[in-house]
Amino acid sequence: MRLRFPVSLLSIVLFAVTVAASDQEPVVSIAVENISLASIASDRVQLSANVSLLSSRKVTLHEVMFAQLNASGIQLYASPISQRLVLLPNQKVMPAEPLLLTVYFRDLSNLKPLHSLVEGEKVSITGMAYANVDLTPAQKLFLRTSSVRVPMKIDSAVELRIPGGAIIKAAALALISHAQEGLENAGSAWQTSMKMFSEQRQWLWKNYAPVLVLAHATYQLHNAKGATLSFETTAMGFRIRGYQVVLPKSVLEPWKFDPYIAASMKEDGSLKVSNYDLTLWPANARLRDDAGQLSVAQAWRFSTHQVRLLPFAKDDDESMFLPIEEDKTVKVRVHRRQSAAALGLVEITDPSVSPMRDVLADPVRPSDFSRDTSLAVFRFPDELDAREANPRLLLISARQDASSLELDTPIDSTGWGSPVISLEGIVGVVTSENSVISITEVAKVLNFDANHQSKGSEH
Numbered sequence: 001m002r003l004r005f006p007v008s009l010l011s012i013v014l015f016a017v018t019v020a021a022s023d024q025e026p027v028v029s030i031a032v033e034n035i036s037l038a039s040i041a042s043d044r045v046q047l048s049a050n051v052s053l054l055s056s057r058k059v060t061l062h063e064v065m066f067a068q069l070n071a072s073g074i075q076l077y078a079s080p081i082s083q084r085l086v087l088l089p090n091q092k093v094m095p096a097e098p099l100l101l102t103v104y105f106r107d108l109s110n111l112k113p114l115h116s117l118v119e120g121e122k123v124s125i126t127g128m129a130y131a132n133v134d135l136t137p138a139q140k141l142f143l144r145t146s147s148v149r150v151p152m153k154i155d156s157a158v159e160l161r162i163p164g165g166a167i168i169k170a171a172a173l174a175l176i177s178h179a180q181e182g183l184e185n186a187g188s189a190w191q192t193s194m195k196m197f198s199e200q201r202q203w204l205w206k207n208y209a210p211v212l213v214l215a216h217a218t219y220q221l222h223n224a225k226g227a228t229l230s231f232e233t234t235a236m237g238f239r240i241r242g243y244q245v246v247l248p249k250s251v252l253e254p255w256k257f258d259p260y261i262a263a264s265m266k267e268d269g270s271l272k273v274s275n276y277d278l279t280l281w282p283a284n285a286r287l288r289d290d291a292g293q294l295s296v297a298q299a300w301r302f303s304t305h306q307v308r309l310l311p312f313a314k315d316d317d318e319s320m321f322l323p324i325e326e327d328k329t330v331k332v333r334v335h336r337r338q339s340a341a342a343l344g345l346v347e348i349t350d351p352s353v354s355p356m357r358d359v360l361a362d363p364v365r366p367s368d369f370s371r372d373t374s375l376a377v378f379r380f381p382d383e384l385d386a387r388e389a390n391p392r393l394l395l396i397s398a399r400q401d402a403s404s405l406e407l408d409t410p411i412d413s414t415g416w417g418s419p420v421i422s423l424e425g426i427v428g429v430v431t432s433e434n435s436v437i438s439i440t441e442v443a444k445v446l447n448f449d450a451n452h453q454s455k456g457s458e459h
Contacts, residue, residue, distance in 0.1 A: 067381030224270035
């Protein structure tokens with residue numbers, strides 16, 4: 001019997017699914033249940049937190065990302081929760097692994113607030129979390145939009161537990177006090193190190209924040225019966241030279257990365273892509289107007305001929321077996337994310353835009369890096385939910401993995417497409433949670449030189 005996929009029901013359930021999904025959008029909340037001191041080193045403090053999630057209806061989450069996290073006013077970094085979580089109505093669920101929250105000394109001009117945090121009994125955790133909802137196959141086809149990204153406010157006050165009791169607490173406070181003394185002692189190694197980190201961050205903001213862009217793609221799928229549905233997706237990218245912008249192909253050809261859409265297009269040969277559009281906002285541009293509506297006043301758009309697509313590299317596909325019923329699967333091919341071919345180039349054609357200086361580094365071998373190598377990436381953690389396209393900076397390290405780099409700190413999907421920056425310049429591009437494609441490989445696959453347009457030389 002011929003396998004039927006949800007697309008065959010397109011004309012029947014389009015209206016019903018759309019209404020049902022909007023009526024049943026889950027209300028998901030998150031809370032910090034407890035927190036403890038996990039470790040303290042010469043450059044960071046790590047806290048371990050158990051969190052709980054609660055939903056108004058049954059829903060499955062496949063990723064929870066965090067933004068703007070603070071512990072009593074101190075900036076925190078947290079890796080995303082990638083565990084698949086099934087939430088039942090009004091029943092708390094706790095991930096299997098605790099959330100690791102990191103405070104980097106390099107982010108603090110003064111360690112006294114950190115001393116007070118460890119010394120005190122209560123910790124106030126605030127910030128935002130964003131849960132990605134795992135939809136049913138039909139919903140995946142019809143509702144792959146921003147509505148499946150559920151925002152959650154974090155506002156919890158919990159007791160800070162210190163394993164080992166008073167002795168460990170005293171040792172931790174002594175280490176922080178020693179670091180603070182070093183900061184206050186002119187000419188000390190601590191002060192020199194912190195000054196270096198501060199200068200590095202300022203250098204990164206000055207030289208690389210201006211090259212960042214937030215990309216938003218929209219498109220439609222329609223079939224021979226006339227049924228149509230709109231989709232949207234976001235990613236980040238960066239300008240490299242002249243008018244060129246490196247972007248993930250997940251915003252240039254997003255339908256090639258979604259196995260449900262790939263299966264639907266395989267099943268129904270009449271299913272076509274139409275009305276594709278791409279909008280790019282430079283870092284810190286206005287995203288929302290005073291009424292809260294998405295604004296393109298400071299953006300560049302494909303549909304208004306301010307952006308054009310340059311030739312893509314050949315697709316690098318992989319096979320995937322997609323379950324569509326309890327005992328049935330369908331084999332589809334989707335584009336691999338961990339590949340230089342998963343990136344593409346576009347060119348800004350807006351005549352009011354000035355060319356960008358070359359920000360690429362000289363070719364760097366992965367063997368040139370160690371855990372002590374200081375690297376930086378950016379994220380747009382709020383994506384389109386913010387008033388402005390505000391990037392966030394994260395200083396990280398990476399390790400060698402065969403011929404590529406692997407980040408020690410996983411990056412959530414709001415940072416995929418970010419440049420990976422060393423003191424020499426951009427050395428790679430984040431393509432998934434831990435994977436970095438070297439800029440040498442990206443340049444080879446995308447053929448930067450051949451795609452470098454003469455427009456830049458006209459200015």
